[in-house]
Each structure stands twice: as C-alpha cells, then as structure tokens.
Amino acid sequence: MSSLLSIDDIQVSYGNIKALKGVSIDAQEGQIVCLIGANGAGKSTLLRSIVGLEPLVSGQISYSDSVIAQGHGEHHRGHANCLPTEQICSLGIALVPEGRRVFADMTVEENLDMGAFLVKDKSEILKRKSEMYDFFPILGQRRKQKTRSLSGGEQQMMAIARALMSSPHLLLLDEPGLGLAPLVVQDIFSKISIINKENKVTVFLVEQNARMALRAADDGYVMENGLIVLSDKASALLANPKVKSAYLGQ
Amino acid sequence: MGSVSEFFQHFLNGLTLGGIYALIALGYTMVYGILKFINFAHGDILMVGAYIGLFIFDFLRGDKPLSAWWFVAFMIAMLCSMVFCGLLGMFIEKVAYKPLRKATRLAPLLSAIGVSFVLSNLAAWLFGTQSRKLEYPFDNTPIVIGSGSNAVSITPHQILILVASALMMLILKLFVDKSRMGKAMRATSLDQDTAKLMGIKSDHVISLTFAIGSALAACGGMLIALDFKVYATMGTMVGLKAFVAAVVGGIGNISGAMLGGLLLGLLETFGVALLGIPQGYKDAIAFGVLILILLFKPDGLLGKNEKEKV
Secondary structure, three states, rough: OOOOEEEEEEEEEEEEEEEEEEEEEEEOOOOEEEEOOOOOHHHHHHHHHHHOOOOEEEEEEEEEOOEEOOOOOHHHHHOOEEEOOOHHHHOOEEOOOOOOOOOOOOOOHHHHHHHOOOOOHHHHHHHHHHHHHOOOOHHHOOOOOEHHHHHHHHHHHHHHHHHHHHOOEEEEEEOOOOOOOOOHHHHHHHHHHHHHOOOOOOOEEEEEEEHHHHOOOOOEEEEEEEEEEEEEEEEHHHHHHHHHHHHHHO | OOOOHHHHHHHHHHHHHHHHHHHHHHHHHHHHHHHHHOOOOOHHHHHHHHHHHHHHHHHHHHOOOHHHHHHHHHHHHHHHHHHHHHHHHHHHHHHHHHHHOOOHHHHHHHHHHHHHHHHHHHHHHOOOOOOOOOOOOOOEEEEEEOOOOOOOEEOOOHHHHHHHHHEEEEEEHHHHHHHHHHHHHHHHHHHHHHHHOOOOOOOHHHHHHHHHHHHHHHHHHHHHHHHOOOOHHHHHHHHHHHHHHHHHHHHOOOOHHHHHHHHHHHHHHHHHHHHOOOHHHHHHHHHHHHHHHHOOOOOOOOOOOOOOOO
C-alpha cells in the first residue's frame, strides 16, 4: 500500500498564534483515517491547509506523490506556495467542510450540480445525481427544495453527496457528526463506511465524536494543541487508556 | 386624484423609470453579492456606455434621414456599447479592485470612488463639457390609447425601455437560475470558499459579474440618454438612485434589485403626481425611502437575515 496523502511536518499560524506546530499524517490508499481531538486543537486548520485555504509556514503536503502545498517561511505570508483551492478539487480531493456550508439559497439539485462543476459531460452529471438520490433517498425527495429548509442531518448528507459528485479519490470530512442526533450520526457513519468500501474512496475524517470515528477508521491520530500526541491503529487507540480517559469518557 | 386612466398613465411612467433603475441596480447588487463592496464607478460606466453608443449611432446613421435604419443602427450601437462596457468593467476590476482583494474592505470602496472620478474627468476632457443629444431612433410622438378623459399615452421611447429592460432582466434571470456559470455565480456569492472547493474559479466569476453588470449599465445609460442627453456626470445621480434601489430591494439579491428599481420609479412618479411633491424635490423621495428602509428593514425588502442552522 502506498500513501495517497502525506502530510509532512507542517506548521500553520494565524498571526502570532501557531495553530499547527509540526504535524505529520499519512493516509494510505483505500483506508479510513481519523483524527480526533478537542475543540481548537487545530483539526479544521489541518483540513483547510490540505485544500489550500490556509498557507503553510513550513513543511509540505503531497497527494499521490506530487507536492500540493509547501511552506513559504514566516516572512512571505501571502505568497502561498500551494495549488489554488479550485485546482485541488480537480486532482480528486473533496472536502466536506465544518458546519456543512451548503449553498442554502440553492436547491438540493443545484448544490449537487455545483459539486460536479468540473464535470463537463451532462449525462455523466445526471448519472451521478441519480446515484446520489439512490444512496441518500431523502435527497431525492427534496431535490427541488431550497437547502435551507432541510434538517441538519439532511444538510450533512447533502454536503457529503455534493462532495461525492466530483468522484473524489480522497474525501475529507470535517466533523460530519457535529450537532446531530446520535441516530443520524450513526446513519452518516455507516454511509461513510459504504463510500469507503464500495466506492474505494480514501477517507480522512476529523471528529470530536471519538468513539464513532475510531470504530469506523483503520488508522487514528490524536491531536492536542496543534501537535499529534498519539497515532496507532484505530482499534488500538480505542483500547488505549489515555484515549479512554480523555476522549471516550471511561 | 383624477381618473383611472390618470392612474394608469402615472403607473406606466413610473414603470419605465423604474425599469431603468432596475437595470442599473443589478450591476451594484451583483458585484456586492460576490465581492461585498459597492462599485461606485458603476454610474460612470453607464456614462461611458452612453457616449460610446452615441458615437456609434451617429456614425452609423450618418446624414441619412430618419428611417427604419436608424433603429437598426441604434440597436447595433447599443450592442457594441454593451460589449465595450462589459470589457471596460472587467478591465477596471483587474486594475483597480483585484489588487486590493486582500486589503481592508474600505480600500476597494475608495478605489471605486477614484475610478469614478477618473472616468468622469476623462470623459469631460476627451469629449468636452457640452452635453450632447442622442437622437431618438424613431418618431417619438406619443401613441394615444383610448380617447377623451380615458386616454393613456405612451411614447415609443417608453415602449423601448419597457421591452429592453424586461428582456434584459428575463435573460439575466434565466442565465443566473439555469446556466452552469450562473449557478456558479450564485454559489460564489453565497459562500466563496466553498465554491472554490467545488472547483469554481472565483476570478472567472468575478470577471463575468463585472462584465454583465457593466453591459446592463451601458444599456441603461443609452436608454436614459435619449431623454436626458449625454454628459460627463450624467451617471452620478442616476447611479446613486439605482444604488438606493439595490439597497431597498436587499443588496446582493438579484430579484431584489429588480423590485427595488421598479418600486423606486413608481414611488418617484406617484410622489410627484399624487402627493404633489414639487418636481424639484423628486430626488428626495428616493433618499427618503432609503432612510425609511434602513430604519425598519435594514436588510432590504428581499434581503435575508441569515441565521445559522445547527
């Protein structure tokens, strides 16, 4: 197995505050990798830097053996040494952002159209949309509705479907369970497993809901204050006493 | 208040005025929707559009007498002027606003005011300060419908305004609702970062927005110029009022700009006709309405007060 995504010792800062202080993560092709950590640990920043929304101070990120972002040093902020976000999408990376970020004023169908913005073939877009409506039947029922009228769980499914419309190889998910009822979270995680197993999509998952995430994942990382403090097989982390007391409430 | 026909007459007059406001308001609202700043040079692009249209129209009609050719020439002139202003709008964005995209929000606003001065002064310098007449491309004798006290009259110019503005708005609405780039425009205006995640190049969307807004302004500029002549500062007041229309409708909202424009035109016309507000104070109506709207519905009529759903 080879690394599809490899994050090598990256640092990201907001002004004088260091959000990521040298983080390294590997995601093997075909796996589900999860990153758990508390609020403010730097998890979202990490995902945003993968898709080029945050410039790196140092370190580098490669995706299928080519560098997509590189540190530019403290003094060159603004001259980001990374691919622009809109180009990263065309490489096969899709992010489901934190808080879902659906286009609330657009219908479900239009949101999905946007997910396939780079697909030129109209019949291919139609095919993918009908696949999504099969996979998330509730979206099919609501396809002409404005997204703002959907419940939180439905919006989350829509955000995932929108990301899948680009047929990504690597799906980045930022807290897909945030603010949702436990049953809905379970449903979403089972969908994520199916996406990974059947569609062969590598998944990199960031979650506060540690138990759910570690159960779904192959490998796991634990982040605290901008540093990776633990990394292991997800099953081993579930049994790790430190993880148990800090994240699983046992 | 007179008869029903009088009401219809004012309604018609208000609608034509409002149609023009709406065309121009669209440019403000589209740019605001995406870049969150007011392009104060928009009124001056309208003026450039009127000049370009005037020159092309005068060149094409030459000294031929009034005929159907004049109308064809006018339409060609309008098309050329719209294309020219579309390119001008894109150029201005690249030169004056794009470099400031990461600066504070006040910076592009000031730059826009600067561009406005540059354009109007350039026009005064190049074309002189005398106002010029844009001839009607048709016989503008009013057409009277009905007779006696029930008569309503409409000028061919008014018909042109109504048809042109309705057509432009319809095309724009279809484009924004149905086409791939139109949807990308809406997505970018709703959430720029997320739109980028979909692979949408915001630079392209921004250029397109400026091109469309400026082309609509050129169209509006030529339609107004038929009644009010062409001069270097012709865009200032009408630009300001179209801006008011955009805010009244809910800035950033395309349907809002259309509604706001029509409403403002109707209010001005009825304000003068029914409330007996002297013609000279007509402009005060627009700004009065702006103040009222800002007091009671700061987001505008169709503006939304977003609350995040969790």
